[in-house]
Ligand SMILES: NC(=O)c1ccc[n+]([C@@H]2O[C@H](COP(=O)([O-])OP(=O)(O)OC[C@H]3O[C@@H](n4cnc5c(N)ncnc54)[C@H](O)[C@@H]3O)[C@@H](O)[C@H]2O)c1
């Protein structure tokens with residue numbers, strides 16, 4: 001089955017594309033195209049479309065129209081007005097569902113089944129979640145009585161932080177962009193989105209959605225382009241930006257933090273991870289094998305929450321190792337348009353080379369390759385793509401680079417442990433602290449172990465099960481801050497406490 005090809009014809013007549021080129025959206029209009037860069041299909045290695053490259057003038061214009069909009073009619077909207085707008089956006093995202101599926105599939109090579117069930121539905125879900133949150137957000141207030149008998153009423157009011165830079169990666173493009181844009185708009189901010197240069201298409205459809213939903217001019221802006229020394233860096237270092245929400249590599253986070261330091265910008269960082277799965281001997285092994293297969297190989301392992309370190313209690317190590325290895329070998333190859341496809345390409349040849357270099361490093365460090373370890377051959381156009389074999393490794397210690405550095409591909413390393421303390425200690429031996437999974441049938445063990453793990457997110461007998469009101473984010477090199485529910489309100493708004501003596 002041929003890949004669902006994203007092509008201008010799919011969007012013929014839509015405003016976001018001009019003669020096969022994806023456009024910026026600034027001040028309520030799609031801009032004429034100037035400089036461009038190619039978008040290469042990770043499935044075939046061929047160019048599928050061109051994208052406008054934002055320059056200093058594009059970024060300056062976006063920032064100035066966003067600032068102007070901040071003080072226009074948008075400033076006079078109520079939380080209920082903004083909730084109604086977010087719900088209109090969600091409706092329009094659902095109306096464009098298949099275009100968004102086609103955009104995500106063409107840009108990333110992910111299967112239509114994942115795009116239809118995870119990536120695209122989360123777009124509307126994010127907007128609905130924050131519409132509900134802002135519509136019902138209580139004010140924090142206290143009736144004050146002081147020791148010397150004075151009485152007062154204290155209450156805190158929220159106001160937008162201002163112009164927010166939204167810089168996102170390529171792995172779950174629409175999910176991650178809307179995860180940030182929805183709360184930012186809910187709180188009355190204006191935004192400038194800089195999607196990854198690898199995944200410009202769904203962001204362009206999102207701009208069409210905003211346009212159709214009559215989002216006020218300048219409230220939502222989209223600037224395409226690269227990161228270092230280009231649109232991304234121009235945006236995050238711009239004096240007119242009030243806050244930066246960024247998801248991407250930890251090294252990039254450090255670079256952005258340096259450029260934001262001069263202006264003391266508020267930052268929310270969702271960064272890299274080296275997530276551990278802890279499988280105890282008392283676990284339901286069927287569930288643990290199925291759940292760890294998902295948490296290792298979903299989206300080709302290109303999810304920040306994916307498991308790369310699998311720690312298994314010694315009594316069940318051999319059985320778990322053999323069953324997970326079988327699952328890796330049974331991962332189904334296919335075209336993205338085939339809903340049964342499980343093996344997807346890396347986002348680019350460059351990223352595949354990075355993942356492959358870790359496969360080679362693992363053998364150099366003395367690992368045993370239990371499954372995969374190389375590049376598949378298809379005998380068709382996909383040989384020009386960035387495919388790589390799902391891989392299972394074993395035999396290394398926690399100090400090996402393969403167990404310390406984020407790979408961000410369809411690969412995990414299996415390591416035995418004897419007792420609970422050793423499992424927790426091994427899991428915590430990481431510069432990262434984003435996510436973990438704990439597989440056990442002992443509820444007391446689950447509640448003992450989970451809080452001891454140095455991770456922002458711990459799933460027990462599950463993975464990537466999300467409540468959008470809960471805090472989401474990592475510690476250590478995995479991030480700064482939390483988003484989700486009221487945590488997003490706290491980042492995307494400033495609080496003023498008012499004290500009235502009674
Ligand atoms: N913690 C999370 O929630 C989460 C979610 C998804 C991905 N990630 C991480 O993202 C990484 C993969 O995504 P990626 O390769 O796109 O990350 P990346 O850091 O290379 O790029 C992310 C975005 O930042 C831009 N960018 C790059 N350098 C920049 C700079 N100097 N200034 C401003 N912008 C810049 C890029 O153009 C892109 O839009 C992995 O490390 C993964 O762990 C984390």
Ligand SMILES: O=C/C=C/C=C(\O)C(=O)O
Pocket residue numbers: 171172176179302303304305466472
């Ligand atoms: O690859 C990273 C996944 C991030 C997921 C979320 O931000 C979310 O589920 O809200």
